[in-house]
Amino acid sequence: MNKQELVDAVAAKTGASKAAAGEAIDAFIGAVTAAVTKGDTVQLIGFGSFSTGARAARVGRNPATGAEIQIAAAKTVKFTAGKAFKDAVNGA
Structure with a gap:
């Protein structure tokens, strides 16, 4: 499902216009991104939580030459699925 299909599904489910559903989804994405x-x-009970993580600096290898390269430390985004979401996916 891409973003347009999500907008269509939300509009159909809520009875709102596609434009209003699109604005709501954009606002949600913006709020989660900012937080x-x-x-x-950002914790959504039953769905999951979005948080930041850290990836340490490490040494990697260039696969073409085999030369060692330094890979810088980076922040990552983590999503942890909630219990209700996991149960729905697993058919429980």
Whole structure:
């Protein structure tokens, strides 16, 4: 499912226009992005939580030449699925 299909599904489910559903989805994505960028955790009970993680610097290898390269440390985004979401996916 891509974003347009999600907008269509939300509009059909809520009875709202596609434009309104699209704006709501964009607002949701913007709010989650802003919160996680600040370092906050966004927790949606039953669905899951978005948070930041850290990846340490490490040494890697260039697969073409075999030369060692330094891979810088980076922040990552983590999503942890909630119990209800996991149960729905697993058919419980």
